[in-house]
Amino acid sequence: MPPLTVTGYALFGLTVMIAIVMVVAGVKIVKAISGRGGSRKPESRGESAMLSMALQEAVTKLKTQERATAARAEASERLASQIVEGLTSGLVVVDRAGIVQTINPAAGRILGIDDTAVQVPFRDVLATAPALADVIGEALEGGAPIARRTVALGGSSKPSHLGVTVSPISDAEGALQAAVCLFTDLTAVVELEEQLRLKEALARLGELTAGLAHEFRNGLATIHGYGRLLDPATLQEPHRAYIEGIRAETTALGEVVTNFLRFARPEQLVMAPVDLRAVIVRAIEDLPGDAVSVAGEFGTVDGDDVLLRQAFSNLVRNSLEACAAGGVTARIVITGEVSDRDVHVTVDDNGPGLAREALDRLFQPFATTKPTGTGLGLAIVQKVIVSHNGVISAGNRPDGGAQFRVRLPLSPNPDGLRA
Numbered sequence: 139m140p141p142l143t144v145t146g147y148a149l150f151g152l153t154v155m156i157a158i159v160m161v162v163a164g165v166k167i168v169k170a171i172s173g174r175g176g177s178r179k180p181e182s183r184g185e186s187a188m189l190s191m192a193l194q195e196a197v198t199k200l201k202t203q204e205r206a207t208a209a210r211a212e213a214s215e216r217l218a219s220q221i222v223e224g225l226t227s228g229l230v231v232v233d234r235a236g237i238v239q240t241i242n243p244a245a246g247r248i249l250g251i252d253d254t255a256v257q258v259p260f261r262d263v264l265a266t267a268p269a270l271a272d273v274i275g276e277a278l279e280g281g282a283p284i285a286r287r288t289v290a291l292g293g294s295s296k297p298s299h300l301g302v303t304v305s306p307i308s309d310a311e312g313a314l315q316a317a318v319c320l321f322t323d324l325t326a327v328v329e330l331e332e333q334l335r336l337k338e339a340l341a342r343l344g345e346l347t348a349g350l351a352h353e354f355r356n357g358l359a360t361i362h363g364y365g366r367l368l369d370p371a372t373l374q375e376p377h378r379a380y381i382e383g384i385r386a387e388t389t390a391l392g393e394v395v396t397n398f399l400r401f402a403r404p405e406q407l408v409m410a411p412v413d414l415r416a417v418i419v420r421a422i423e424d425l426p427g428d429a430v431s432v433a434g435e436f437g438t439v440d441g442d443d444v445l446l447r448q449a450f451s452n453l454v455r456n457s458l459e460a461c462a463a464g465g466v467t468a469r470i471v472i473t474g475e476v477s478d479r480d481v482h483v484t485v486d487d488n489g490p491g492l493a494r495e496a497l498d499r500l501f502q503p504f505a506t507t508k509p510t511g512t513g514l515g516l517a518i519v520q521k522v523i524v525s526h527n528g529v530i531s532a533g534n535r536p537d538g539g540a541q542f543r544v545r546l547p548l549s550p551n552p553d554g555l556r557a
């Protein structure tokens with residue numbers, strides 16, 4: 139038999155009370171009929187006193203039971219709401235009509251939405267995460283559970299990826315009543331996977347091409363050497379220009395190959411705690427002009443100061459080149475912000491911003507829009523950042539200009555500072 143609800147207990151109590159009252163009344167009537175005309179005997183008074191005591195006892199017992207049941211119901215309700223509130227995963231419960239019945243604080247936190255928005259259509263509540271709403275919609279339509287699906291929220295939304303499980307709830311007849319959606323923020327996991335993938339790809343690319351580039355450099359050095367042996371002064375006019383062309387081209391190609399080798403070679407990192415602000419200040423010291431300002435907090439990271447300096451100097455050099463190409467006086471701002479475990483650095487410039495064709499292949503080697511660029515600058519930056527377990531991304535600022543965002547893990551041992 140299923141346990142009785144509070145109402146069940148109340149009805150049961152009422153029935154028992156009515157039955158007892160009817161029994162008492164019946165006994166009284168029988169007594170009245172049989173003893174009509176005679177005087178009331180002392181036993182009959184004793185019986186009714188006993189009955190009334192039994193009645194009293196039954197009522198008291200029922201009341202105690204009712205209180206205990208109500209307390210149990212309240213405790214289990216409290217526990218359920220504590221579980222929902224305390225879950226670190228986001229929880230959204232939607233009824234079969236698509237109306238949100240429950241939404242917990244973690245859901246609000248993860249998605250940045252109002253966690254009090256119940257009794258509202260779920261697509262309205264999840265307007266900023268339509269991909270998540272689609273998964274719930276799919277479960278409501280199909281009635282089948284969806285287990286551990288990775289959902290990309292798209293755009294620059296934070297979080298970028300969610301791990302989602304949706305469990306449909308059906309009644310005894312199998313008709314769908316609601317869908318319970320649980321989700322967690324997978325952004326860090328996906329970023330880590332992406333980092334690993336990049337590291338592996340870079341290592342493979344390095345192995346494949348470093349040998350080839352090395353051979354190229356040897357051949358170029360030979361051509362360049364022979365070119366040097368020819369003295370232009372001893373040559374006649376059209377030939378003089380040829381030899382100068384050969385020298386200039388071999389020098390330029392030599393630089394490309396050297397840069398590429400630097401990029402492709404597996405880097406031997408000299409890791410030590412370094413003061414990131416000092417590294418950045420040194421990176422911009424090498425650059426011409428005073429168009430660069432450094433603001434904010436940078437903290438200490440575990441890294442190779444030479445490589446980090448190269449990475450930031452490449453970023454700033456690009457900004458200076460973009461501003462020069464756009465014909466504007468460069469204003470480049472490098473801002474640092476320290477969070478729990480990371481430092482976030484942004485490099486903002488007031489140049490023309492990243493061109494459409496550059497955006498898709500920004501960090502790929504040899505992707506350049508400049509007539510004299512090698513397209514290795516950002517590939518090297520990415521390699522350095524990734525090898526420091528960091529992440530780099532880029533975009534255009536709403537008011538024009540490019541923004542490069544670098545995230546590096548803070549050193550767990552900042553006291554051993556070297557730089």
Ligand SMILES: Nc1ncnc2c1ncn2[C@@H]1O[C@H](COP(=O)(O)OP(=O)(O)OP(=O)(O)O)[C@@H](O)[C@H]1O
Nearest residue numbers: 456457460491496506507511512513514515516540
């Ligand atoms: N701050 C910026 N503003 C606008 N475009 C940029 C900026 N930084 C990079 N880019 C774009 O990204 C492309 C790739 O940059 P990257 O540094 O890899 O190569 P490069 O600067 O073209 O050549 P190299 O660095 O080898 O001289 C550039 O050609 C340019 O189109």
Ligand SMILES: [Mg+2]
Nearest residue numbers: 452456515516
């Ligand atoms: Mg560059």
